[in-house]
Structure formats: structure tokens, C-alpha cells
Amino acid sequence: MPPVIPRTTRRDLLAKAAAISAVSALPEVSFASPNDRMKIAFIGTGGRGGSNLQTIAKSEGVDVVALCDVDSRFLTSAGNKFPRAKQFQDFRKLYDDIGNDVDAVVVSTPEHTHAYAAMPALQLAKHVYCEKPLAYNIDETRRLTKAAQKAGVATQMGTQIHASKNYHRVVELIQSDAIGDVSEVHVWVSRAWGLQSQEAAKKNRDISNASSRPQETITPPAYLNWDLWLGPAPYRPFHQAYFPGPKWYRWWDFGNGTMSDLGSHWNDLPFWALRLDAPRTVEASGPPAHPEIAPASMTAVYEYDARDIPSVGRLPPVTMTWHQGTHKPEIWKQGGIPKWGSGVLFIGSKGMLLSDYRKHLLLPENEFKDFTPPEPFLPTPAGHHQQWLDACRGNAVTGSPFSYAGPLTEANHLGNVAYRLGKKITWDKDAMECIGCPEAQPLLKREPRSGWSLG
Template sequence: MNTPSRFSRRRLLAATAAGTAVLAAPRSLFAASPNDRMKVAFVGVGGRGGSNLGAIGKSGAVDVVAVCDVDSRFVDHAATTHSGARKFSDFRKMYDAVGNDIDAVVVSTTEHTHAYATMPALQLGKHVYCEKPLAYNVYETRRIAEAAGKAGVVTQMGTQIHATSNYRRVVELIQSGAIGDVSEAHVWVSRAWGHQSEAEATKHGDRLFVDKRPKESMTPPAHLDWDLWLGPAPERPFHDVYFPGPNWYRWWDFGNGTMSDLGSHWNDLPFWALKLDAPKTVESSGLPPHPEIAPASMTSVYEYGARGELPPVTLTWYQGTHKPEIWKQKGIPQWGSAVLFVGSKGMLLSDYGKHVLLPESDFADFKRPEPFIADSPGHHEEWIRACRGEGTTGSPFDTYAGPLTEANHLGNVAYRVGKKITWDAKAMECVGCPEAAPFLRREPRAGWSLG
């Protein structure tokens, strides 16, 4: 099953419906026989990568042919389970060595290297599963989404909650009009990691995170290739405030804090249910922006225009100590992290595993719509089956994961420039705000390129 697929199943079906002949569809487009196993390389095999390797690598449809990580401990551990896999520390060398011998790649590196580990696979015509967020900034996200669309391969971003039954039932309720026209959505998460005041740190029982780049350096552990870990990010000496994870994710050079991380899961629900696309404006607030570290607490307000028959809607994101006013006034159940939809006929409150229509008394006799979104076989299994020509994925890079990731990044862009931004999605720029440009795109360190 080594033939690269240049057509997605979605595109094949569309072409067939239009009466277009598909003369030489690759065999990986169609259902494979039980003995036709997919050859997969894994980039990043510790932490989330280890979980992805365990979930995908155990599939009877998959052969693990390569494992790659900048931490040799993880590579060696992965190889004990998959003894036939070749071992690498540099994914660029991995692609040179096995790029023509694989069908798919799973990327589970740190956020700032996602795009650089993913792009070669797309350029080679390989299916890709990439952890969230899809890429480090808006520019990289757009490049990956466009490359995925051009390649026509099967892609999936690691938004595992997207595959749950709870999210599907919520989407059905919203899209069938259970609470009427939705004018507001509120998303809040209680995680408070990053730059924060002493009061916030005390409230959350967290030590005040270091708010300055260390002046002293440390010797990297022998099992870590620090230069490869830095990848395209600006060079700096090793220090344990960056490594191991999740320390790195708070530093702007390597990640984008809670918004790009948990936003991938929590904003996923309103993005899906309300058919959101590119926001018209975004305005964020919190402590004054720190030059090095993402905020622990922040609020971002997104304004979306009409989408077909759907009316304009405001989506507000809260993290850390920030919460919606209705939550603070105890007008709804005090769930620590949740999504609240506000409609003309009522409200719907949801978290990862449950949801409720509010006020409950108004919906005592409510009859739910018949399910119209099929349950997923599981987020990883969904991708594996789609790679074999069986169904589609819920979070493909070009049509869904890319726009969702871009929107999340824009919340941080608005926060860092300190004012409301107007977003021109086509031009990929904040209108009349040139100071936003460095937060939308950065030049990679020498030796690194998206091609």
C-alpha cells in the first residue's frame, strides 16, 4: 500500500457525481484487503506521541516502519514494541530515508515544529494525522491547509473530543433549532498556566511561573538533542523551564498557551455546531501582554458574520480566572470548563461528556431530534479507515482544522497587539494593524524551511 493517494475519497465522490472520469485512482483510495497493511511513520513518540503510537500502532491495519524523536529515550522505548521500525532523531533525515516507503505519517511533536514535520509528508502525497494545534501560527496553518487540499490525501488533526457522541448530539440539537437562532456562544476553561498575577497563582494553588527568560544556561540531558528540539524557533540555551513538557507551551517562541491548546478542543464545538469560518473581528483582554510568555487568564471576543441562513454570532472565549457574567451570577450550573450556546428559545450547556438544555423546566417535554450525525468508530480509527478508503475524517486540515486553528491563533494576535483587530482572511492580514504581522508569521531559524 505504498502508492501515494493524490485524490481524497471526498473528491472522488464529487467527481463521480459530476460525471467526471477518474482514470487512474490509486488503490489506497479504496477499501484495502485485510492483508494490505498501511505503512506508517511516527514523528514524536513521547507523551501524546506515545499515546498516538499506542492507539494507531496496535491497529491490525498498520505497520510501524519508522519512529522519530529528539529524545532518544522515547525512540528506544518505542522500538521495544515495534522492533521492525527504523529509528531517527531528525525527521528531515527520516523522510530522506523512508519517504518513498510509507503511506502515512503521525506527527506529535511540539507545537512549533508541527508544520515542519507535516509539510514533507503532504508534499510526498502521504496521509497525515497531526496533533493540535495544526501549526504554530496563522501563516504556517494556512500553508499546511493549502498543501493538504492540493495533495488530496486523508488528514486529521488530533481533536479527539470531536469524535465523541456527546459533541455529535449537541451539534444535532443546535443545528435542528432546539434553542432557536443562536446569537451568542461562550467557552471557558479553568486551566491557568502561563503569565499571571500573584493573586491568580494563589487562587489556583499554583506557583507563580517564572516571568523572565533565564540568563543562565544548563547542560542538556544526554538523551536530548536540544538543537533539533529548537527546530525553526530562535536559538537559545537549554534550560529546564522549557523542557520537558508542558513547560514549553507557555513560551511564545514554542507555543501559544491555553488558547491554541485547549481552544482546539473547546472552540471545536461551537465551530462545528454554528458552521463558523473566519471571524470578522477579534478583541482580547487580560493582563498586559508579556513579551515571552502566554497569559494564564484571558478573554477573547470573536464576531462572526452570517453564514448562509445562520445569523451573525458572537463567540467569547475565557480562560483561567475569567468567566462569563452569567456563570459568575450563578445563572447556570457552575461547570469548571464548558460551552454555553444562547439562542432565541433557550440555552444549551455542554462540556466534553454531557450537556443540558436550559432552563430545564422549559425543556421538560422536549423531544430530541433523531440522530443524523453518525457516531465515530474513534478518532484514530476514523483516520485509519479513511486512509483505506472507508469514510472520512472529522477534522481534515484543509476544510476544518485549518480554519479552526487560524481562529484560535487570532485570539492571541489580538491579545498581543492590545486592540481589536479586523481580519481579512483572503489577504491573511489584520486590516490597518501592521504591528500584528510578526504574530501572524515568523522567519524560521537557518536550516529550516516549509519549502
Template sequence: MSDQLSIQRNPVVSRRQWLANATLIGGAALASPRLLRAASPNDRMRVAFIGVGGRGGANLATIEATKAIDVVALCDVQQNALDSAASRFPNAAAHRDFRRLFDRQGNDIDAVVVSTTEHTHAFATMPALQLGKHVYCEKPLAYNIDETRRITEAAAKAGVVTQMGTQIHASPNYHRVVEKIQSGMIGDVTEAHVWVSRAWGLQSEADAKKHGDRLYVAERPTEAMTPPANLDWDLWLGPAPERPYNDVYFPGPNWYRWWDFANGTMSDLGSHWNDLPYWALKLDAPKTVESFGIEPHAEIAPASMTTVYQYGARENMPPVQLSWYQGTHKPQRWTDGEIPQWSSGVLFVGTRGMLLSDYGKHVLLPEENFVDVQPPAQFIPESPGHHAEWVLACRGEATTASPFSYAGPLTEANHLGNVAYRAGEKLHWDAKAMRAVGCPQADPFIKRTPRSGWSLG
């Protein structure tokens, strides 16, 4: 192994054990002919980073710190972010438009890291997959269900290594929770509840009018502002419907609330919090989805909302109801004080007890019933780190735990919560046909036509 590779591996998990166990958590296909261009572990991967400010800057720093890559291209629509990254990597080509990056450098890149805003994820990821590049993409995987399905299918066709940026997926806490649930420690799980305290978005029309913060503006502004000098506003808009620049959209997280650019709390935090029950309960496509909240707004996602999913039986697991709550909405057990009132959490309800978890800890309930109960033997290998998994997998030495084959269906399910909310109907979901049966008003929220000049091919 190259002495340049600084990724820390679990010393008790061999490569053979890693590969065998990773199949349990949706690992990528290691037999792909497009694994890193040479099998030698001394080879360094040539990586392009699309989006290098904020979250993108953190991804750049973490992946470069593995000492297993060369940064060969940088791209950002903000010139100041691009200049800052270029000063650290002067040998990397610098681009404003990721479409030109692929035009000019397609043969000089082995892998791509996508850290753009949500509405451009698919458009930066698709050309990379079509050129046979490994891809790490921030969450959510794509802006809507149609884009997500197309990216998932393109990744399977490309046979490359993929990872969505659900960093908590690699945590020991999530691993131990999944092991306990799948081992039957609390019995058959028939309901699960996920709640997050974040309340960004529209509270109500009345609240929006009273609120002095422009982030809660209730209507699309008609006045045009001059974009910041360092921002290419047209490129930032990308495939989204055209409009004049206004500071209610940019900088982040302003754009996060507007339907044309993102999908609010559900698609963002749902990627992290719904990930745990999705993994532990072996979920796929729900049978029905229903959402509740204030009257849907045409422009802005809600601050508070509840979504109820019904899933059928899977393998050795019974049907289960998964409920999501954001903002002021909470599970009844939380409101009644039956469980610890954590600000955000995941509650599994089984026939022999409950398990409550957040990102970093979990507890079995009632605690007195589990004092002498031994946890199952660990069967999920410790991760070297979410980013490191991807680098190792690209080198042919591991698998990723959140590949697009897993992250795609998770993202679709999260988007369905918003589709049900915006359509105002209980959805009966036909996953294969990608449509809500008998609910044509859901169609515009499942798929949209991108702005002229932008295409997924």
C-alpha cells in the first residue's frame, strides 16, 4: 500500500471481511471495468471538484487530505470561492461552468465530486456518469424524482463507484442501531417516527406577512437586484426557471426554501434522518404517502409538516408505517412525554420495546427492560470515514455504504413527501411507472422541463 495514503482503516477488519460485509449495506459493484484506471494502489486518482465553497470546500479539504488524489479541476459559479480554491491548488484547471469542464477535461479526470446547490446536482452528475467517472454527490441526490431515477439508472449503467453525501451513515451509532433493529432486539417494528426541529420556510401566510426577516417572504419578489460581482447568476440558475437576481434567493441557505431551487427541510435533512429507518428497516418504495401542514404555497416549502408513509412487508419484516415530522410537528409519544424529548430523533416501535436514536447516541426503552439484554454481535464493519470509503472504493479496495443504488430510492421517498404535500392528496405510488395513481396533479412535482440550454441528455 502506498505510504502516501493516509486513510485510517479499521485494523480488525480485513479487506475480505469488508467486501463481504459491505454487500449487506448496498455496496457498489467492485467488478466494474471502470474502477480506477490502474489496479496499482500507488496510482493517484485525478479528481474534479464542482462546487468549492461552503460544503464543497469541506468536501475538497477532506478528500484531498487522504493524500490519495490529485486535484486536477475546480469549478464554481462564485469567483471568490474559485479563486480561493485555485490559490491552494494552482495546478488545477479552473472553470465557472461545469459543462465546459467536461468538454475540455473529460479524458483527464477519473472522478468527480459534486457539491453544488440541489437544483444542479443531476446536471453536474450525469455527464460524469456518462463519461465513466466515479462520483461523490452531496445530498439530496437530485432535485426531483425524475432526475433522481435517471441518475440512479445512469450510475448502474456506468458501473462506477458512487457515494451520496450522507456522512452520518458512516457513524458507529447508526451501525449499532441498524444491527439492533435487524437482529430483532426490540421485536418486529411496525412503526417508526422521525422528527427534526429545523423550521426554515413558510410558517403561514399571516406569519410571513408579520415576520421582519426577508427569508420568510411569502411571494416571489418582482424587483431586480444587481448580483454580487463575484457571482454568475445565469450559471447559478442553471436548469431552474429564469428570474432576476434577488437576495431572497442567494446566498445560502436562502435558496433552500424556494420550490424552484430546492425542496425545503424534507429533501435536505430527510437524507440524514430518514436514512436510519430506511437502512435499518430495509425500506424501498412506499405504497402510499400522505402529508399534512398549512395550505401549500406555490413558491415556498413549509417550515412545519408531517408525512406518513406506508410500506409493505420486506424480507422477514412486517409492514411498517414511517412518520416524518419537521418544525413544530412532533410524534404524539413525544408530545405526551412518553419518551425523552430530544429536539430531533428517530423512534423505532417494536413488539418488545422501542429504540430512540439521534446522530450520535441511542437508547432502548423502557430502559429497565433491557438492562440484562446483550446487544447482537457486530456485523457491519467500521467505516474508515464516509469520504475515505469512496476514495478506497475508487481504488478497488472497498465498497461505499451509500451508493446511488441505495441513495436514489431514499431520495425518491423523501421527495414523495413533498409531492404529496404539494398535490394535496394521499398518493398511491406506482414506483415502476414513477407516477401517483389517479393523481395527475402530482405530475408537475415529479418531473419538470429544464430551462433552455440545460439537459440531462
């Protein structure tokens, strides 16, 4: 067993390691001058896309040169704000027309098209900001991760909470040994959207409720190019059960439910703080899996082996449990911790740390009343978008590059894979397969519809 770095020096070593990492992770492709204006194309201009567009466009030195959306309402609205930008409905045509002329691309489409919208940019060595989750399945996620590494460009997955002061501080506390060795983590989110009774859907404020795939055929609204919206997904006739978003995210054809959506945010914190990567095993439970629709509530248990971390030492094995919807940790049910609606609980050898998006507590509180917190050692970015823009110019390192976001996304997908199979899976990261479980393969990879390819 490799030697364990002494606790008394871990904090200083972490700060030093972070500084070294920041230099070594700078993108290989950057602009000649930090003052160069960036020409950015935006794929997806409504919802999150509209927010990303407005935030990035307000940054200094940014030119919005292209807009793309399958919904003409959003495209027209964005075009009115940026009249000099070229407009497209099909991002494949955007790349054919001006792909070589842009510096960066922002992808804010439904997750089933993330990889197909982002991959051409990486193949052209363009910087990419892609909304979460990184891709629809593990195969697409792995391919994007590898393409980003090969391109050497600045990438960022759109988990804006990753740049928050609270998340940074929690990571500093965990990595500074505030609660000792962490062997158990619980993550819970209260959103209960997906397959459930009409009564439960109403109680849980679910915006859509269905128990089977719609059979009726409805004409798509005139403003929507439904065929382009489907993209690489299997053909399904238009129906209001899928559109507008985020209705689509509960259908396995187009999304992966709350696990891949909110898991991108909430599982991010333990993944980062504990330096997790690929789990060894995953086991899930919940209502019987539906072939078409993701569950409203479920639990997934991840077992992570001990990790040898350069400049840190050997970190102990960790069990991380995801609780979704009505499912909650036992310690929460029994009143052992404050009953926050959603949260992350780290259980260590010296105590516990409870966090949500904006606040955190060291528990039991009376045992930490004389606790001296560590000095901050993680650089706090001006914002998630600005951090990416700075990285594009070679002046910063992104907090959620595809090299980090890829393994996080894969782990979230594995929770759904275990749930849909109804069995415990053992994961082989290198072979990208569930050991002794060939029936998992269709859940890891799917062939795209005719006319679509990742190249």
C-alpha cells in the first residue's frame, strides 16, 4: 500500500497540487492575445440556451456570430437581439457553413442531441460549453471526453453551481480533513418527476404525467421542426407529452430522468470533494422499471474503491447513495440531521458535513464550536461562463472540463443502468462494459437514426 500523506501536511500539499494542476491543465489551443474578440455560435437559444446566450454575450470581447434553434420562436427572438448573427435551424448546416470561422460553440439543446451538437466543434478544435448532462449515454459521453482531450481546447459542462462559493468551501473543508476520512455520502433531491400515479404527480407538482408512450399522432406546431428536434433519437410522432421541455427528460428516448439532470449538480459535490471517478459497483432500487419512462423516485448505491491521489495519498473506499423524489436517507427520516429538502451529507471519522447549494453545516454543531476553518486554497472564479471564456483565451482552467464532467456523467448514467436492469452491476471502466451483463450494452450505447453520426 502506498504511504499515506500525513494529515498535518495535507492542506499545504492540496494547495500546491491545485496550483500545479492549474498550470498543466491550460488548453493547448488558445488565442494569440487575451484581447482578441471571440466569435461564438450558440446552438439552442431558448430556456437554458437563452440564459447562456444572454450571460455570455454580455461578457467583454464576445461576438455572437451564429444562432441555431429548431424552434423558430426562440430563433427569431434571439435574432432580433443579435441581428448580425447568422441563423440556422440545423446545427449540421451551421458547421458546414461557418464551422471553420467560429472560435467557440455553446450547446444548450435537449440531452439526446448534446454529443451530436458538440462533437463537430471538437473535431474542428473549437472551444465548447455544453449544458448538462454532458451526453445522452455512456458511449456518447466517453467519445466526447476523448475528443475534447484530443482537441486540447477549453471545455466546460454547464453546471453553474460548480463555480459557487459554497461548493468551493465544502470541497476545501472535506479535502482539509475537517471531518476526517469520509466513508459514506448521501445525496438526496426532492424533485419527483417521472412515472407515478396522477395523484402523486399532482402532489409532487410534476408538469407532465403519462404511463405509456402516446399512440395518437398530432401535427407539430408550425414554429417547431420536429424532425430536427428528434435528431439522432428514434422517430416518435409529435406529442405534447414530449414537448415543450422539460417534459422530454422523463422519456428514455430523449433523456434520463432526474438522475442525469439533477445528478449533474448534486453528485458533482461529492465527486469533486472526494476525487471520485468510476464506481466499482452500482445497485439501484425503486418501483419496477418502465421501458419508456424514467422513475419519479429511486435509490442508487455506488461503491467506490480506495483511491491513490498524487500529492495527497490513499483515500478510503466510499459508499455514495443517491436518493430521489420520495426516497430519503434513514438518518434524515430519523431526525439525525436537519430535514433539508435536498442536500449532500458527508459522513467522516471526525463528524459530518451537510450541504445544499447555498449553505453548509458541520455536525454535530456543538463538537465544531471551536473549529478553526482552513484558509481558502481553491481559486474562486468570476462565474462559470466567465471562467470558460477566460480558459478559451488561455488565462484560466475550467472547473468542469469534459475530462471531469465526463466521468461524473458516466457515473450518473450507471445509476439508471442498474435501475433499468434491476440488478447490481460491476463496472469495467476501461472496457466500458458491465462485467458479465451483456444485456446492459443497449443501455450504454445506441445507434443513431439515419442521417445522424458522431463521425
